[in-house]
Amino acid sequence: MRAMPKADRNSSIPTLAEELARLEEIVRKLEADDVELDAALVLFEEGVARLRAARDRLSAAELKVQAVLEEAGGDIRLTDLDA
Amino acid sequence: MTLSLSLDTPSAADQVWSVGQLSTAINRAIDGHFPAIWVRGEVVQCKVWSSGHWYFMLRDRRSQVKCCMFRLNASRAGKPPADGTEVFVLAKPGIYEEKGEFQLVVSRMLPTSAVGQKQQELERVKALLQQDGLFDPARKRRVPSYASTVALVTSPDGAALQDVVTVTRKRWPCARILFVAARVQGEGAVQELVRALRLVNRIPGLDLCIVGRGGGARVDLAAFNSEAVCRALADVRVPTISAVGHEVDISLTDLVADLRAATPSAAAELAVADRRDALRLVDDLSVRLAAGLTGRTRLAGARLGRSSDRLHASIEGILQGKRNLADRLGAQLDALSPLKVLGRGYAVARDESGRVLKRRADFITDQSFRLRVADGDVQARVE
Numbered sequence: 001m002r003a004m005p006k007a008d009r010n011s012s013i014p015t016l017a018e019e020l021a022r023l024e025e026i027v028r029k030l031e032a033d034d035v036e037l038d039a040a041l042v043l044f045e046e047g048v049a050r051l052r053a054a055r056d057r058l059s060a061a062e063l064k065v066q067a068v069l070e071e072a073g074g075d076i077r078l079t080d081l082d083a
Numbered sequence: 084m085t086l087s088l089s090l091d092t093p094s095a096a097d098q099v100w101s102v103g104q105l106s107t108a109i110n111r112a113i114d115g116h117f118p119a120i121w122v123r124g125e126v127v128q129c130k131v132w133s134s135g136h137w138y139f140m141l142r143d144r145r146s147q148v149k150c151c152m153f154r155l156n157a158s159r160a161g162k163p164p165a166d167g168t169e170v171f172v173l174a175k176p177g178i179y180e181e182k183g184e185f186q187l188v189v190s191r192m193l194p195t196s197a198v199g200q201k202q203q204e205l206e207r208v209k210a211l212l213q214q215d216g217l218f219d220p221a222r223k224r225r226v227p228s229y230a231s232t233v234a235l236v237t238s239p240d241g242a243a244l245q246d247v248v249t250v251t252r253k254r255w256p257c258a259r260i261l262f263v264a265a266r267v268q269g270e271g272a273v274q275e276l277v278r279a280l281r282l283v284n285r286i287p288g289l290d291l292c293i294v295g296r297g298g299g300a301r302v303d304l305a306a307f308n309s310e311a312v313c314r315a316l317a318d319v320r321v322p323t324i325s326a327v328g329h330e331v332d333i334s335l336t337d338l339v340a341d342l343r344a345a346t347p348s349a350a351a352e353l354a355v356a357d358r359r360d361a362l363r364l365v366d367d368l369s370v371r372l373a374a375g376l377t378g379r380t381r382l383a384g385a386r387l388g389r390s391s392d393r394l395h396a397s398i399e400g401i402l403q404g405k406r407n408l409a410d411r412l413g414a415q416l417d418a419l420s421p422l423k424v425l426g427r428g429y430a431v432a433r434d435e436s437g438r439v440l441k442r443r444a445d446f447i448t449d450q451s452f453r454l455r456v457a458d459g460d461v462q463a464r465v466e
Binding site: 015016017020023024026027029030031035037040041044047048051054055057058059060062063064065066067068070076078081 | 227228229231234248251252255256257258259260261262263264278282283285286358361362364365368369371372374375376378379380383
């Protein structure tokens, strides 16, 4: 059992949806003709990093099931379930 | 086993049915044709046995049928009905094989008057919620494409939790399911569902909330038609899916939620993406990214080539201009050249210092001077 962290999701870490949306944007920019080569290389590098992050995220974790409990004081606690 | 056509004597032992076989065969035939069905009738002669089972007759003007309701279901139905009470029963028809009697095995019983009241209450709540815009399509939110943290409000006893976990594990194993337990039927269900939905609003980092239960008869869905639960669901700050697990009836939470699913499994399919699809998308983006850069490099090369051509062309242009200028100046210079005049027979006289002698006064007797003619100088003297 562990206490619920204050902020479960660090705002600087993009969600998978944000990651994929940014990737789509990068690809579209590269596919357009108006990007300078220097800028294109920077975009490409960012794209590769984001692809790797998305793949890691998709292939890593195992489903986590937790019960949400409210304690007497009103705090929320999570307990892992073997579901 | 098939029925013998011989009506005089049975010709073989296997053409004779035993009573038990007949009862079993008829039971099977009924079972195949009748799932649990709702039957309306009047209860008479209801007897409660010490085991807790109820036995009664259900009748109308034309016919009657024996009914039994086993202890567990009977205890949920409350008090045994008084003779003459008109009820709906959810029942499986069959043969009580030991006695060869046709009977209904009842799992639910509802007085028709109560159903009438329930229906009226349902309509009242529905009208209120509609008035407050809770069913308004404009307030429906989109379920996120890649939900990673999903809250599930349901009973710890039902199959809903396991169903959602099974589907999610198969489709989107990188997700997290946060289970918030609440009774979904019977006394206290409304309060527990409301409390659970309020708790959901306090969970940080949540993408989506599923509220629901497994399949059940209409009476079991009452909590999902309650005004308090509907309002608490409308207040959930993340997109919601209602999965009350009943194909036929729509509960009011189905109308309030952003999405309705027929079952908790279907809700899980709507809630999370399929990892295989996401991986295909990533592969596609990967190919497009590489192609994009290649195309961009090729384009830059072509542009560079064009720039180089333009540079050459512009230098060539400058040089040609200079050449033309030089030619023109050369021609002018040539036209102005004194040698050209000398070529026509004129001469230029200069003294020893090179001064040009233009007039008679410039010539002094006995002074020597030089005459420049077309092909050179000539020494001369003034007489």
